[in-house]
Amino acid sequence: MPAVKANSNTQTSDDPAPSTPLIEFSKEQDLSAYQTMLTIRRFEEKAGQMYGMGLIGGFCHLYIGQEAVVVGMQMALKEGDQVITGYRDHGHMIACGLDPKGVMAELTGRAHGLSKGKGGSMHMFSKEKGFYGGHGIVGAQVPLGTGLAFANRYRGNDNVTLAYFGDGAANQGQVYESFNMAELWKLPVIYVIENNRYAMGTSSTRSSAETNLSRRGLSFKIPGEQVDGMDVRAVKAAGDKAVAWCRAGKGPYILEMLTYRYRGHSMSDPAKYRTREEVDKVRSAHDPIDMVRQRILEKKFAKEEDLKKIDASVRDLVNEAAEFATHDPEPDVLELFTDIYR
C-alpha cells in the first residue's frame, strides 16, 4: 500500500458529493503554509531534544509528519471558529496562532506556560484563540467538540467546530454517540480524523474492521471523504468544502486525513512495529513541507535564499521559545491550590 494515497472518494448515504478537487495556492498561501508547517516541525524537533535533556517530563506526543493537516484546516477557518483535539496537540496550538513560548513553557512546566504549568503537553487551552484543548483521554474530545458545536447552534451563530481525533479514537464508542447526536441535531462540527495509521503501536488494519474511516459516519448519514493529509492544498480544499457544508446548516462532516507520524507514538516509543524503510519512504517522497518548498521554487514564488531566510527566522522563533521555557521559573507553590473552583 502506498504510504499516503487518498482514494478521493466521498461517502454519503443519500447525497454522494464529488471528491474535492485540488486547489492551487497563491504565492501568499504557499509561503504562509510553508512557514507555519516549518514552525511546527522545528518546534517539535526542539521539544524532542528538550525531552531528551530532561527539561520536559511525562508524556510528550510529537506531531512531526502531520503538519499539513492542521495548517490546511486552519486556513479554512474564520475568526470565531473553534478547535479541539486530543493529546498530540502542539501543532494545533501553533497553527491557531498561539505563541510558541507559552506552549514550550507549558511543556517544561513553568509559570508562564499556557496553563501556568498545571496542564503539560496534553492539556493546554486558549479561549482567546478558540482552542479548547488538549485532552488526554482518547476520544473524549469528540463529544466535547460536538458540545462546542451545540453551543454555536444554540446561539444561532455561524461558527464551526473542528473536532480532531486519530484512527485509534475512531474506534471509541463515544465517537458514535456523538455522530448520532450531531447529525440528529444538525450540529456544525467537522470531525477531522487524523489517520496516521498507528494507534500507538497497533496498525489500523489490526484494530479496525473498516479501515476507510471516512465511511464511519455512513449509518448516521454523515458525509465523509478521504483526503491526502500530506498535501496542504488538498486539506485546505476539503476543509473549505466541509466548512461551507457546516455553515450552511447541513450538519456534521467527516474528513479522514491520510497522514503519517515520523516519530513514535510518544517520546518513549521506539516504534518497533514498523520498518525504518516505511518511515523513510514517506519522508523522502511525501513530506508535506518538502512538497511545498519544492512547489514554491518551481513556481518561482520565492528563491532559495528567501526560503533560507524563512528557515532562519523559524529557527530563531523556536530557539527563543526554548530559551524562554528553560529559564522561566516554576509555578509559585501557591498555584497548587488555585483554579480548582472559580
Place this chain on the structure above:
Amino acid sequence: MPTNILMPALSPTMEKGNLAKWLKKEGDAIKSGDIIAEIETDKATMEVEASDEGTLGKILIAEGTQDVAVNTPIAVILNDGEDASSIKAGEPAASQKAAESAPPAAAKAEAPAPKEEKSAPAPQAPATPVAADPDIPEGTEMVTMTMREALRDAMAEEMRRDGDVFVMGEEVAEYQGAYKVTQGLLQEFGDKRVIDTPITEHGFAGLGTGAALAGLKPIVEFMTFNFAMQAIDQIINSAAKTLYMSGGQMGCSIVFRGPNGAASRVAAQHSQDYASWYSNIPGLRVISPSTAADAKGLLKAAIRDPNPVIFLENEMLYGHSGQVPKLDDFVLPIGKAKIARAGKDVTIISWSNGMNYALKAADELAKDGIEAEVIDLRTLKPMDTDTIIASVKKTGRAVTVEEGWAQSGVGAEIAMRIMEHAFDYLDAPVARITGKEVPMPYAANLEKLALPSVAEVVEAAKAVCYR
C-alpha cells in the same frame, strides 16, 4: 366470595394515587383485561385493568378521590351467583389492611400545616422540633409542594432568568421526565432548551460539558445516577479537571442531576449510592438535599454556580411534600449544613434519604430521654465541617448515617474530620451506620436488611451514649 380490587402500585415507589375516573359502573359485567378505571399518580395517568371476571358489585372509592393508599380496596367484583349483600363481610377487614399501608410517619409530619403555625411546630409533628432555618427570613409565607415540584420550579425559574440555561437528558421533554421532574418545561421553554437525548450517557454528558466549556449552562439529567457510570469519564476527566488543567482559563458551569441511591426493589444495578464517589473529586461540588425547600434553594444555587455540580436526588423523596418559602428568588448557600433537630446528647449526621432514618431515630431516642441533634449536611462537597464540629463539641458523641457502603464512605470522612478537629471532645468513638457491603438484593426482606434502619441508628446512638 366477592373479590376486592385493590388500589394498584404503578411504580416501585408509589405510595398513593388519585382515582381519576371509573370506566365501569356498578352492575357492569367485567372480563379479565377490561379497563375499569384510570388512576393518576404524581408521575402519570394509568389505566387499571381487571384481572378477574364477574360483575362490578360495588364501587368503594368514588371517582375523584385523592390520595388513595396503595392496596386500599377500591371496588368489589361479584362472582357468579353472588349478590351485593355478600359484600359487607369483606369490608372491615380490607379497610384495616389499607390503614396499615398508609404513608409512613415522615410523610404525615410533612403534611401541609396552616401558614400561621409556621413558627410553632405543626401539631401532627410534635416529636421533631425543627430548628428555625436561618436561610429563610422570619415571617416568610410557605407553600406546600413535593420535592419533585420544587426541583422543577428551581429549573424553570433559572431558565426564565438566564437564556444560557437548558436541560437535556433521556425523556426530559416529550415524556415530561422519567420521574416527572421536568414536567411542563418543554411546554414553557420549547425544544431548543428542553432536549430529549438518545440513550447515550457518555456522549451527552460530554456534549453538555463541551457546551459548558463554550459558556452555556447545561442541566444534564441522568435518568438515574447508576447510568452516569457510563459518563463518569466525562464528568471527572473533562468537567471537573479542565479549569485546573487550563490554569484557570476555561471552566464549566454545569449541573449533573438525577436520582441517586436505592429506590425500591430495583436491585443491584439500579440501587447504588454514588455520594462518596463524586465527593472524592476536587473540582466537583456535590449536593444532596432531603427536603423540598432545600432541593429548590440548592438546585437554583447549583445552576448559578460556575463550577460543575453533582446534584444527587432520591427517588424515594420525590413525592414527599414539604414547606417551601414563597420567595421570588429563594437560593440557598452551597456548603452549609442545617441543624434539622436540636439536641444535646448525641450528634447524628446524615443527608438525603438518610435523614429519614436519622430523624425517626431521634424521635425514638427522645422517648428514652436521649436528645439527639440531627445535622442534615445538604452539601457533601464542600463539607460543612464547622457545623459538625460545633455540634460534636457540644454533644461529645456522633453517629453518621448513609445508604452507601462503609469502606471509603462519606461516614468514614466525617469520622476522620471529627477526629482531626474535635478528638479531645469525644466521649466515645464515632459510630457509622451504612448500607451493608453487598450488591443490593431484590428480595424485599433482604433489601430492607441491606439498607440502614431506624433501629440500627437508635442502637448506635445508645451505644455511643453508653446506654
